[in-house]
Amino acid sequence: MSSMQEFQPGLEWARAQDAADELAGFRSEFCIPPHGTDEQVYLCGNSLGLLPRATRQAVLDELDDWSTHAVEAHFRGRHPWMPYHSFVREHLAALVGAEPAEVVAMNSLTANLHLMLVSFYRPTPERHAILLEKRAFPSDQYALQSQVRLHGYDPATALIELEGDEAEGTISLDAVARVLEQHGERIAVVVLPGVQYLTGQVFDLKTITALAHAKGCIVGFDLAHAVGNVPVNLHDSGCDFAVWCHYKYCNSGPGAVAGCFVHARHAHSERPRLAGWWGHDQSTRFQMGPDFVPTPGADGWQLSNPPILALAPLRVSLQIFARAGIDRLRAKSLRLTGYLAQLIAHEVPQVLDVLTPTEPQRRGCQLSLRVKGPRDSGRALYEYLGSRGVVGDWREPDVIRVAPTALYNRFEDAWRFVDTVKHWHAGRN
Incomplete structure (x- = not known):
């Protein structure tokens, strides 16, 4: 058509x-849910994607390996648990338009947003504001408010809400440019959606990133409603970080393990971070030393070993996306x-x-x-x-x-x- x-x-x-x-x-x-003797007209993939038929067996396989091998499944399972998160890396990178080292599947969306803000929101008295859209998803609002307060600032003045300037409350690029021109010198971080959850508007990541970087701002995106929905081309967008979930368009189940992107230019970043042992350099992780040495790339923001039973559905879903394109x-x-x-x-x-x-x-x-x-x-x-x-x-x-x-x-x-x-x-x- x-x-x-x-x-x-x-x-x-x-x-x-x-x-x-x-x-x-x-x-x-x-699996299309039933309605009587027919199938539902299911138009809610923006909230929870449907169950891929192959997911059930993928989870059962991990349970069987647990049953059969116990701890040895870390090395001897059909999909060994030790490197399991790497099994989703290539397809995930392809889906979001990133280099493999720029992405990692871990935690939940809001937890990842907090981890990113610890590293990338480094406010100063002169530059401590955060730009978000008016009527942002509540979890983002709460996270940004709490980060501002943790640094001793007042959300009433430190959070700048981007107002819709178009019919029905959508936001033009001109509006983004105007607010950055007006407030850019005091904005530390821009956090905007890839697709706005309420209006369904797609944002131009590359143009927004260029506008914000020109004013010296760090740029991150919440891609909860974008990944699996629209191409996001994260590496080429130039944004500093992005976070998203996999339970909507990526069909990985309720509360699915989330995703995180850190641009390659920050691969060896010395920015402060909240550290955990799975983010430690893989080559020396099991020497159990007291000093944290981060793995280069997005992996360096991991905290704990990956949740295998949560990654299995994501592995299945990403294989479907790889075939569909x-x-x-x-x-x-x-x-x-x-x-x-x-x-x-x-x-x-x-x-x-x-x-x-x-x-x-x-x-x-x-x-x-x-x-x-x-x-x-x-x-x-x-x-x-x-x-x-x-x-x-x-x-x-x-x-x-x-x-x-x-x-x-x-x-x-x-x-x-x-x-x-x-x-x-x-x-x-």
């Missing part, structure tokens, strides 16, 4: 797109989410406003929707959708998020979402 002229609103057209989809086979590799997934996503946006505009413009930018390159899979009408309309529609097996998610105060995900969603899923909205609206009028 390359143009509006090709768009057709009927179910037959949607099914024809699915029949021609070169990635359609990946859907069968995931993030560029092919992005191409499908542009068509699929574009189709959903066109279908909403064509079929239910009197019901839904789309908050996400209309420009395809400024959005990923997700569309954020606001229901027109009385105040309770949004929640009412959300609950109606769920009762019909159409699963999105709700974000206060009034946003329904739906994300047709390229690995396992179909054009037919987008059509069924809009058709269900039509039935809800007809029943209220």
Whole structure:
């Protein structure tokens, strides 16, 4: 679907797109939750991705190795535990556009954000502010507030919130440039999202990094809603660090082990850090010496040995992404989410406003929707959708998020979402 002229609103057209989809086979590799005798229309990969069918056996294999080999599984397992985190490194680096030494899978997103800020937020009286977007994800807000307080500063003055200057609260590059021009000399760190969780807006990492570096700021990104959704090309972006989770688009399970990127120019950084034994130089780690010598690259920020049962699902998921290719997934996503946006505009413009930018390159899979009408309309529609097996998610105060995900969603899923909205609206009028 390359143009509006090709768009057709009927179910037959949607099914024809699915029949021609070169990635359609990946859907069968995931467990689609049931709804009665049918499958759910699952549009919530932006919150929790579906279970890959191969994950169950991968976890069972690790349990079997534990049962059979116990401690020796560190060396004798099918995937030996000692180097296990290296088994995800190449595919993870490819997914986020990084050099292998720049990425590591560890901890949770917010824990990794704190670890990065310990090293990269080094405030001075003259330069101690942090730039974030207004209505950032709460965990980021809490983390940044606490880091500011730990250094003896007041979040009320040290946190600069980037206001939306576009319709529906999205943020232009001009707004980023203006705030950096105005406050850049006192901003120590810029922490912005790759994709904003509430609006679904994609941010231009490379341009933002260049603007901020020109003002002497460190730049980090929260990529929770970006990794596995859009190409992020972290190395070429030039950003200093990034953190993300793997339980959304990367389908690695609830509370999945997270990811972290540290640019190669910081590979031998002497910045202060919170150290742990698994971040120690691998060649001397087991000499158990008292002095910490960091492993070069992102590995040097590790604290403890990797959680094998949490890494197994990530290993499976990254293998799927390696076969699908993030560029092919992005191409499908542009068509699929574009189709959903066109279908909403064509079929239910009197019901839904789309908050996400209309420009395809400024959005990923997700569309954020606001229901027109009385105040309770949004929640009412959300609950109606769920009762019909159409699963999105709700974000206060009034946003329904739906994300047709390229690995396992179909054009037919987008059509069924809009058709269900039509039935809800007809029943209220």
